[in-house]
Each structure stands twice: as structure tokens, then as C-alpha cells.
Amino acid sequence: MNGEMLSSIHNAFKILREFSQDDPELGVIELSRRTGLSKSSVSRIVQTLCKEHVLQKNIDTRKYRLWLTAFELGSVVYHELEVCRVGLPVLKKMMESTPGVIQLVVYDRGSIVFLLKLPEDDEAQIFNSMGVRVPCHCTASGKILLAFQDELEINRVLKEKMKSYTKKTITTGEQLSIELQKIKQTGYALSREEFKIGVSSVAVPVYDDLNRVIAAINVTRPTQLLSSAEIDNVLKEMKYCSRLITERVGIKLSNSQRRQILAAKVTNRWRI
Template structure:
């Protein structure tokens, strides 16, 4: 397979953004053109696009550019995700020691789940997914929990895409999945039985931020032999208690 070539316009737009720094917080078209070796017309067009998206803003007097509020928003998402992992990690260690199962913390990302934490992270449990792994929302407890709390528009966008079956238990019928998401939103937990992998079951609850919005999901995962139906209510109570502990830690994130 031929190697995909990066889009030169996207690459150059990123180069422009990377030129701004504490030493050079504001620059004009000519300065950026000289520093990057790009034509002034190219730099001007890219800056206009970046300005429209809020990633840069133009000073009304000097007509030079500086980073815009859009960059702050993007950086804040990364910062809060990083802080979430740092704040939650010791709590996840305590949870893992209490339940003796795999525990994970995941966030929503455009129809997928990205795992920020997973314990224990060793060869024996790596098959259950690792930190940074991106998996579809429709077949995991964390994913369905997070998807249930997205906007109606985002839910319908995800449901309009093909729902790939990972096992014979994966829900691929869109109406059935929508009904389940509505139930998850009502009861505020999600439970899956062999929907992503055979012999793997998982239970997830929401983690709330300081404004009581769902910001992540916390889960317990194990094999069927480690995840008996009679244990679900006990696990659920434990997960909710540890979710509250994480939320309390998030109250300190500015």
C-alpha cells in the first residue's frame, strides 16, 4: 500500500500555529512568510481560515495575528483529560484492589472511547484493551454509557454509521441500540455481556465534572467466571462510590 501523503495546507497551517510562542506572541503575514519560507499569499489564505475557526485572531490596530480562543479550548480539553487521569489514578488503584477486577477510565471521542487509565496494565490483561486504545462506542459498557449522555444529534450521527458486530452478542440494530441508550441514561449505568469480546463482561457508571456533566466513565471488566450476575448490584454500588471520589477530585481542577 502506498504511503499516504499529508495535506500540505493542513501541514502549513499547523506550522503557522507552532510559530507563536511567549517570545513571539504576535506576528504578521510578512514575518510568518519569511520564517516559514511560504508565499505571502499562501500565509494570508491560511491565516484567514484559522481566523474563521477561532484558532488565531487579528489585532485591529497592527493587523498582526496572535493565537485565538479556539487554541485555548483545544488545550483545555487536553489539559482536563491529562488532569483527569492524574487525579483518578490513585482512586483506580484502590478500586482495583477492592474488586480484584480490571478497572478502566474512558472518555468519549467522536463515536469512540479512548481509555485514559487501565489497571492492572500487564500482559495477562492487555487483551482487554490498553491505555490510549480507541474502540467503538456501541459494543462496550464505557462506550454505551458515554454515548447515552451525548446530544441527540451526536447519538443519531453515530447510529447512522455501520455498527460492526464484534461477537454474536453485539447490538447492530440501530433501533434496539437507541432504546438501550435511553435506558442507560435513565438508570445511569451500562452493562455488557460478551458484546466486544467473548468471555468478557463489563459494568460502567458515569463520572461527573464540577458542573455535574458526564465527563468520563468508570468500569469494571472481567471474564464471565469473574462477573456473576449476582455480583452486579454489589459492583454497581462500589463503582458509584469510587466515581463520586473522582468527581470530588475534579472539583479542584480550574
């Protein structure tokens, strides 16, 4: 792929990112001003995007808006994140009996992204919020999600430089590799002030019907409120909620297929 084509793709994404709920329609002049691209370049790109049905021109306003292809691509992401929709009521129920900040987290290329956070009050601002991206090596949810990636991805992350956030942060591939092996054996992960001093967390995986880890449930508390005895109690509730989410979010399989997979692969998923 030559440099000119790469530049065009990059500029197309710059244009697409300008559309939002606040600005659903934008004209060529406005897009040019926002992106720093010339009006001729913007005009050429939006015409191409219109041909692919990524954008549509409003004849009345002469402005452009996202159209069907953008919707179709977004729908793919939406369905992948159905775990978020299914997980919300489960985690709300969990919050009634589990003190602390409860989060639903997904993995993305060596980092984690927080999808849900309960409760969402001002007092919990010291904890990570929805949409925040954090390296996976320094949190419980990050380590549990990394532990269940394929070997190529794990090895890639182990070779990367790891930032130190506190004196307790794991910063070498050798240390992290040992931790990941332990996590795979126990089925849960802990972070004791590895990301923030005074804050600890515990995380368990969420599976789909094919035994793939698709997310993690994370409970974060001040360190003094997460003793070993408390961890045992929290884990029981977390694994129960993980099982509920898995049962409700699974891919579309027949009952017989689901029973076969569950019997063959997930007998010990939620062992306490």
C-alpha cells in the first residue's frame, strides 16, 4: 500500500470522526475547517464515502451524514459488546451485596477498556471510569484478560516495555509470565496497589458459549477493605455473576450444541 493511499485512508477517518450526536450533519467547508484538509480534498473523500454508502448527502441542507455502511459496521461492534447490555442488570444486582466499585472490562491490544462502572457517583472518582484505557499488566482485570489470550498475543505483550505506576507494579515479562500462569490455575487475578497506592482489586473472566474469555468482572476497593477473607467472599459472588452473564450473552447455538460445549469445556470455570 503506497503512501498516497495510506494518507487518503487516514484523512477519511479524520473526516468520519467529526460526526457525532451533537453534529450529525456537516458540510464540506466545516469539515475542511475542522480537519485542516483542503476543501477539494474533503470534497473528493466525501464523494468516495458516499459511493460506498458510508456517508449520505442531505439534498435540503447540502450537508453530509453517516449512512448505512457506517451503521452496519457499528452494528458489528454493538453485537460484540452485547456483554455490556446483558452485564449491566447483573452487576447492578451484584452491587447490592458487594461493596466497592464494580466494573466490566474488555481486552484490546495490550490494554483494557472499562465498559461499565458501578456506582457512578462522585465518591468513586479515584477509580477508573467508563471508556478509560489502561495497560493490562498493572490491574487485576488486565492480567486475567491477558492470561486467556492466545500465545502470540501474550508473548507480544511480555516483550513490551511495562510502565511502573507504583513500587508494586510488575515491570518485566518474566514476572508477568509467572503471574499469568498462576492466574490460569486459580481462575482469578489480584492487583495489590499495582496501579494506584491504597487501591486493590480482584477480577474474574466472563466466557462465551465457545469457552472464549470475552470480558472480565472487576471489583475495586481501598486495600484495607480487601482482606484475604473478603476476597473469598467476593469471588463467590463474582463467579456467580460471571456465569449468569455467560448464560445470557452466548452466541446462537442449539440447546444440544450448548450442552455439549458446556459439558466438555467449562466444568471448572466457576469453581470456588
